[in-house]
Amino acid sequence: MAVVLSVSLACGSSDQEQDLANTPKKQPMSVVTTTALLADLVKNVGGDLVSVTALVPPGADVHSFQSTPADNVAISRAAMVVSNGGGLDQFLDQVIQRSTSDGTVHILAAKALLELDDEDPHFWQNPVFAVRYVESIRDGLIAADPTNADDYQVNFTEYKDRLTKLDFDIASTLNTVDPTRRHLITFHDAFGHLAKRYGWQVTSLVGSDASQVSPGPVVEILEKVREQGLTAVFAEPQFNSDLLEKAAEEAEVEIGPIYSDVQDGEVANYIDMMLFNAKSLARLLRLSAKN
Numbered sequence: 001m002a003v004v005l006s007v008s009l010a011c012g013s014s015d016q017e018q019d020l021a022n023t024p025k026k027q028p029m030s031v032v033t034t035t036a037l038l039a040d041l042v043k044n045v046g047g048d049l050v051s052v053t054a055l056v057p058p059g060a061d062v063h064s065f066q067s068t069p070a071d072n073v074a075i076s077r078a079a080m081v082v083s084n085g086g087g088l089d090q091f092l093d094q095v096i097q098r099s100t101s102d103g104t105v106h107i108l109a110a111k112a113l114l115e116l117d118d119e120d121p122h123f124w125q126n127p128v129f130a131v132r133y134v135e136s137i138r139d140g141l142i143a144a145d146p147t148n149a150d151d152y153q154v155n156f157t158e159y160k161d162r163l164t165k166l167d168f169d170i171a172s173t174l175n176t177v178d179p180t181r182r183h184l185i186t187f188h189d190a191f192g193h194l195a196k197r198y199g200w201q202v203t204s205l206v207g208s209d210a211s212q213v214s215p216g217p218v219v220e221i222l223e224k225v226r227e228q229g230l231t232a233v234f235a236e237p238q239f240n241s242d243l244l245e246k247a248a249e250e251a252e253v254e255i256g257p258i259y260s261d262v263q264d265g266e267v268a269n270y271i272d273m274m275l276f277n278a279k280s281l282a283r284l285l286r287l288s289a290k291n
């Protein structure tokens with residue numbers, strides 16, 4: 001008899017849970033970001049409370065991106081808009097002036113960091129700086145949706161712990177490379193903050209805005225590769241890597257993948273991207289030089 005009773009109670013409570021699950025929930029808050037990377041950071045702090053759209057499509061270069069009329073519509077419907085700042089996603093400035101409605105919260109994720117460096121806006125390449133990004137995002141979410149402030153704070157704290165672990169994991173992976181080979185040679189100057197954080201040198205073919213391409217530096221790069229006995233240079237998927245490939249071929253070194261601004265099927269989120277980069281650098285630069 002007791003068994004039967006407990007079964008019927010269990011059924012009753014399950015029905016109640018079902019009823020609760022069917023209660024209509026508040027729609028998630030609409031957030032628009034410029035890049036997929038920022039969208040990932042927002043998802044980690046906003047969780048189920050937000051629905052996030054990135055304007056720059058997967059695989060595209062943010063520096064040369066031009067917004068479309070559909071982007072204006074997305075922004076006009078957003079409760080919060082997140083951009084990087086520092087000249088990375090300037091395309092947004094005009095769209096924002098045209099399309100945001102009153103009360104839309106606009107967050108410049110890198111705002112607190114711009115006084116440290118006004119040259120290189122790729123601050124997220126240092127996970128300690130990424131924590132500053134998610135702090136700005138948390139504050140923006142709380143400003144746009146104060147009733148859920150506690151949830152945003154809890155999510156923020158959990159994600160911050162993951163970023164602290166990420167910093168540690170990157171350092172231990174990169175430290176497996178001989179100090180004389182801690183030199184990242186790549187296409188565009190997006191890795192200065194990574195290099196500073198972990199004591200690496202970085203050389204790139206074009207500036208941090210990725211706008212000017214000239215073959216001049218290739219010769220210089222080849223010299224560095226030879227002098228330092230480097231075993232690899234690194235190409236970013238969103239840029240044509242012909243120049244770099246040519247340099248790698250002439251210097252007889254490997255060409256490996258590295259991600260700066262873009263995510264794709266290989267790296268689906270910020271943390272995966274950073275770990276992928278560290279492993280890619282360590283794997284290819286630990287190799288013995290050919291001569």
Ligand SMILES: [Zn+2]
Nearest residue numbers: 190208260261
């Ligand atoms: Zn960039």
